[in-house]
Ligand code: MF3
């Protein structure tokens with residue numbers, strides 16, 4: 643079922659989204675060579691609880707053990723925080739979700755740890771650019787296919803494997819609601835977007851092929867060929883006042899004023 647959110651419900655999602663943005667900011671600040679993934683997890687857990695929220699991820703499917711997914715290098719998504727320490731030259735995808743009064747926010751970014759290769763930095767930048775291209779398609783009357791097509795076009799132009807086995811999603815009282823939001827599609831096709839919808843758009847691009855494999859832990863998703871992968875995600879809401887990105891900062895960012903690192 644596709645749920646239509648009221649203004650009151652969007653206000654709760656805005657608080658959940660701001661909490662996710664605060665987690666992102668703190669993790670970005672702390673992540674550096676020598677820092678353990680568990681140290682980042684502790685920062686995230688503290689911020690989520692300080693803001694009166696709970697984690698969308700902790701206990702997900704009864705087994706997910708943390709508030710963050712931390713996915714280094716060839717890990718695409720759903721990496722579990724461990725005592726592993728970050729190393730110069732790594733890239734790290736950071737995914738966080740928070741619940742405020744029953745409503746979720748969910749977002750991810752990928753960052754360089756110290757100096758990274760130009761190839762790694764380009765992967766990060768192109769994936770972020772694709773996220774914002776998808777975000778700009780979230781307007782009344784556009785279609786799901788417009789989002790997927792614009793994301794995929796940027797990935798393909800960059801020469802990347804565009805992951806298809808994992809997709810974006812609707813969001814609200816559940817972290818994962820209908821519809822699925824794939825990173826592929828045909829312009830003008832699929833569900834027509836309307837006010838009240840909230841969507842998570844989340845491109846995952848690989849330097850090599852788009853194929854994925856899951857570790858024996860049942861969570862960690864890697865590139866099948868061991869190549870680097872980046873993941874960016876925002877929660878985008880079609881509010882009565884227009885489309886807003888709820889996970890970009892303290893206030894929901896109107897899509898017209900979107901900023902991406904590529905254009906800052
Ligand atoms: N943020 C992820 C998504 O966008 C979900 C995290 S999986 C979990 O779908 F197990 F950590 F919850």
Ligand code: CO
Pocket residue numbers: 748749810811842844875
């Ligand atoms: Co998501």
